[in-house]
Amino acid sequence: MKRLYFIEPIVAIYAFASFMIYPLVQQYVYRRLWLEITNSSYPVSDNTSQCAANSSSHSRQQDEVQKAASLFSMYSDLSSMIPSLIVTLLLVAYSDQRGRKITIIMPLIGSLIYTLSFLAVSFFELNIYLLIAASFVSALFGGIGTMLGGCFSYVADLCEDGKQKTLRMAVVDMMIGLLAGVASISTGYFLHAVGFNWPFFTSAIFQAVNLLYAIFILEETRVIDLSETGDCCPAMQKLVCGIYKLFAGGSSQRKWILVLLIVTFSSLSFVNTGGLSMITLYELNEPLCWSEILIGYGAAASTSIFITSFVGVYLFSLCLPNTAIVFIGMLSVATSMFMTAFAKTTLIMFLVRIPAMFAIMPFPVLRSMMSKVVSKSEQGALFACVAFTETLSTNGSSAVFSRIYAATVAWCPGFIFLLGTGLCIIPISLLGILRCFHSMDSNDTQALLSEDGTEASDDPPVA
Template identity: 60%
Template structure:
């Protein structure tokens, strides 16, 4: 069978199967807690609203707050228990992929996600204890997570791309693929749930994951030449023991760079991680916020809202493509994306009507732009032999701050939902100042990393397609000249 160098179908199917159940997770937990705390069935009729006024409106409000609090704490416990295993697996697997191949970083998370989805199906079908879902989340994390999966996919793409423009656009294309397929899944989730309940969406997701595994195992081609058993590379040069390589691979990224490039790389990682923390932390509470008073959205509205939110992947891809074509500095592209998130989060904090909650998605249309741009910029700084180590580190940091952000904002939401549910979104908007300040710091340093060659271990410069890279838009300005004395 002929194998293909196309990782996009894997990303597409994974995004569809994942986002088919992601909007359902909080809804399912919310309904189970509603039934436990109120001893009444969850109202699903078109003519019945959980926010409808009643003689016991005070008790209903108390029930709303308690269900919101318990659901938020459940998400917090699940995140905390799965964070550390997922981080360790991400760090080891993606770094190991430099020698062992990229496919292992793609296949392992698919297996874990299949286990998680199957457990959800079993809990829903047999009405098992809801806290079994926390155990399945922990088990899933032992196979890695979405950080492992995306880290492997981006390293796979970096192996195939020779110039910076192609790398940036293809990474943005992966983000767009995630957005399109997750949008299709999200918009169908509400109708699927209304027509068939929770069981069939979980079963459909598990079936899609099985198809994805078949493609990844039997059709997707490997991009990394395996290291021989004697520990030598393909070209005959001896290699460090694998454990030592995993430990010191990240240090070598900084050791081979000049002082200015080290600062730039560190600041870029600060931008990346602080943006992940604020963006994911705020967005993760959107469904809970929509379920709460005064919005009280149904599953249909939540599906439409989730689908509309995923259009940011498409618009961000178009934004990156247009800005790159026009020669807009890449730091400015990232800053525009962060400002897009900041303005959207402020609107969410004050959204009290359905119309305004839908309009919130408009200022956030460019919110995904910083992710592919920052990944591409950092990928340019390190050598090709260290792409796996870089993306392992980025995936580790992304997963770490993703989980920390979700845990922190869930705990804050549980503490503040009683007096002002929108406080967490204002907090997230305020924290966007951190990545914006770091971008200003990189701009002030004035190092054009796209024109600085990387030092190899023997002290010589690695050009690695430098001729093509010089044609791309520089990091700091559209006509910047490298004036630094050191080289990366």
């Protein structure tokens, strides 16, 4: 069978299968906790808002359900964070010696296990806290950070030109948004028509097909050294050495630029992911009280920003430097979070997606900038570090934002989004420091921060 070098189908199917169940996870947990805490069935209707179904006597119980659901989310994120961090760092860095496919196949196995666990809990009505154990087990295979780290390393292997890397990585992000949007819309109607079991089962089928594609059709981009397949010690030494040389090798300016880029990427990911993780609970709460169909439309509107961000990257790259594109995206994140904090009607809640239309732009641009700093043989070590910090920031932010939301939901549900707006100052400030390097008289830095396709690093490849 002829093998292909197309990573986009894997990303597309993964996004569709994941976002088919992602809006359902918090809704399922929320309804189970509602049943346990209120001893009453969850109000389901075709109305745009379900608040009318809740009497004032339910307001305190609803706050309790909101707190319990946010704490459950925190426990789930914390249980998966540590194993996912370790596996991400090892697998993506290890891909420099053993190929990129392992970083893609392992997370797909973990994702399939997680989905099947949800299906079992839903079908047999098992204890929902088994889902926390499922999160831990699936994290032993890596997570979305591992897979994306492998995918972006795969893209970096195929692209020679710097601008080509930026656009190809932006295409990968766009595929996530496009398919996630389709899945989110269909999931609302799917849930309303047949309940939770069939969406979980359908997602598992897609993930199984995706796993088969990754194993049997996707071609490897890295040449595997067969002489070392039986001896893991030299490979592990190379792994540690590669990560060390990534920061110790080269000029001090290269090192500081790389550190600034990684910290900027991670801090922005912390804010953006933390805010997004609370959107569903915020929409389920008063005064919005959205139905599952509205939540599906809202999730689709949120994921459409991947498409608008891709268009923004393509157009802005024709006339603006990388740092300006990243700055526009950061302002987009901050503005949308500020508006979300004061969204009290369905119309306003949909309108907050408009200022968020460029919120994803910074991520592919920053990845491309980092990729141009290092040599070809360091791509795996680089994206291992990026995936490690991204997993740490995303899981950590979900846990932190969930805990803060549980503490503030009773008196100010929108406080968490105001906090996110304030935290945007950190990546914006780091971007300003990075911009200072652009003003220095350095050919390497000019090449890095401009739009040309040359690599910023003249260092020889690391063996």
